[in-house]
Amino acid sequence: MLKSASTLIRSVLLKPQAIRLCSSTTATSSDDEPVVLENNPYTKAPRKCLLCSTGVELDYKNARLLQQFVSTFSGRVYDRHITGLCDEQQKKLIEAIAKSRRAGFMPIFVKDPKYARDPKLFDPLKPIRPHSFA
């Protein structure tokens, strides 16, 4: 049994024409050749930051949203390696916070204690990078 199988394999390897399936044809058809894809279908979609993926617009009048990006301890805006925002959104965030503070919608030195228990958008102890410049 084993011997017959090995001989069969050898005959196939040596002479590919020796065995022929009933469906296959002698001429090489173009639709039977391996397909070469232009791009990998298994590539993951690029990850997006919180504001880009949700489509939330930052507004200086929405002080409650802006204060979610402000530290409870120091009252300062978290840097981009902690907030996990892209460069554009972080720039917009800083501008919006400056406008909001200037218009008197937001405290300047602290985070409003009313909003201290708001849901956390990120963990300041687990930044995406060790430093914003790293």
Add this chain to the structure above:
Amino acid sequence: MPFYEVSMITRSLSKPDLVKALTRAGNTLLDHGAVIEKVESLGHRDLPYKRLAKQTNEPVYASNFFLFKAHMSREARQKTKSILTHDLDTVQVDLIQVDTMPSPKVECNLEEILKSPAERQAVRDLRENQKMGHFTRQMIYKRTEKEWKSIPKSYPIAPPRP
């Protein structure tokens, strides 16, 4: 004529006084050639911090927030800002310019940020355009020279003849 949002925080006022203060503010804007699109009330809210009303020095903890959406010239903005901030009924006034032009769509570059520094384009640019001192350049040259010299170029013992 740029588009401005005039945010106005009044001191605590009775309803008739509030109406008076608002009409006064609106009239000042109109007198300086502003075109008011909309007037909104953002409600009676707590202030982010304690303010003092002018002249009376009454503490203001919560008050009415208003928003005028208006088109006006830059000179009118300067003048109305100084007039409104010196009004005795206002606690805080700010005129903030809003871009009416649609901003170009910018792609999110979080994926780029999450890459390691060696693969990041920004770091590569920095490295290529980096200015290097003479000493650093010498050090790098010597280190590469040393590495190159440590690679054996010939066998210490000749291989046997074929």
